[in-house]
Amino acid sequence: MSARRLIVAAATCIVVASAPLSAQTGNQSQGQRQGYWWYEVPKPKAEEKAEPDELTKPVIPPMAELATWTPPKIRKLIEAQRDYAATVLTVDAVADFWRLQDFARRKARAFAGVTQIAMLQHPELNSKSANPMVGDARSEMSAEKDAIRRSYLRAQANEFALVMFSRSSCGYCRVQWPIIERFQEEMGWQVTLLDLDKRPDLSARFGVEITPTTMLIRRGSQQRMIIATGVEAYPNLAQMAYQAVRLLRGDIRPEQFMTGPGEDAGFFDALGNGPVSATDPRALGGDLVDASIGGKP
Structure with a gap:
């Protein structure tokens, strides 16, 4: 046997020996390509089932601190306390939930009170200036x-x-x-x-x-x-x-399609106080007055 044939035979033995057993037996009959230069895509791992939420009592801060919270943060606390109270069904837990609800009610009442003052000081923001509630005035309008x-x-x-x-x-x-x-x-x-x-x-x-x-x-x-x-x-x-x-x-x-007769540049005119959309040419010209939106600090 020549030296060239010996080298070819040795290389063939090395390749066959390096191939996995599965590639040489059953998988070949199934037409699957496996070996050193072939691989299978890893199968995704089964999702682990999430364990049920642990029952945790919400921490309710003092009212002085709660007053500094934003409404979204207060809402999350109220929802958490509601779920906790509905689970444990104790008098204290339910009472704490309604204490939070009472705080939210008073917060809303306070906002409404300040709103009335703002409407009096800025009548252009009040619909009553263009839509009177009195019957005789409405008939005249x-x-x-x-x-x-x-x-x-x-x-x-x-x-x-x-x-x-x-x-x-x-x-x-x-x-x-x-x-x-x-x-x-x-x-x-x-x-x-x-x-x-x-x-x-x-x-x-x-x-x-x-x-x-x-x-x-x-x-x-x-x-x-x-x-x-x-x-x-x-x-x-x-x-x-x-x-x-x-x-x-x-x-x-x-x-301005919903602007009625006599409502031009008034409360019910969508463009009465400046542009409201990016397509309005005035929005590109800097016609908006920042003070009319933000007000005084």
């Missing part, structure tokens, strides 16, 4: 808002119109149409009734499936907006038309 809304909508009668989509089998449509006709009489707008059963192409064109659907359109343009789906009361319909016209004309931003 409603009449004033109705007059502003009616005047605005009548001035836009030549620029906007209402379209109501209906079906011959729609009973609700017969209820909504007289409300649309009342809007026409009071605001002087043109209104149109379109039957989707007779004109099925309109459903895809305007994206309308539900009837009745009331849509506000701007004449001579592609601008349109749905202002009611289903039966809507007349005051709500007039308010939605008012808001939609102002939005389409650019008189308000989307954030």
Whole structure:
């Protein structure tokens, strides 16, 4: 035997000897590759079952210290004491829980008291300045808002119109149409009734499936907006038309869509005291007044 053959035979013996027994027997029949250059991915260890929480009595600090805690920290203590008291069911444990509850109640009462003082000193933060609670004043406010809304909508009668989509089998449509006709009489707008059963192409064109659907359109343009789906009361319909016209004309931003007549720059105007979103151009121009947010220290 030549020297070369002896070297090859010796190398073969070394490789066979280094391979695990499992790679030479049963695993070979299963097609698994094992040995010095092959390995199996370690199997994940079984999760150890968490032992049940030990019963520990919460430590309740003196009230003087508790008064310096933040509300989230106080809430956690109250929850811990509640669970402890519900477990041991002793008079002392339950009493401690209600002592904590009493502290939280008095804390909330104190906050409410300081809030009333803050509302008196800063009336711009108080809704009563724009929404009186007295009955006669509320009636006067409603009449004033109705007059502003009616005047605005009548001035836009030549620029906007209402379209109501209906079906011959729609009973609700017969209820909504007289409300649309009342809007026409009071605001002087043109209104149109379109039957989707007779004109099925309109459903895809305007994206309308539900009837009745009331849509506000701007004449001579592609601008349109749905202002009611289903039966809507007349005051709500007039308010939605008012808001939609102002939005389409650019008189308000989307954030101000719920701003009612006479509420511009007031308590109920979302942008009355500065921008509230990162997309508002004013937010990038440094128009916010820090003092109006943080107040005095």
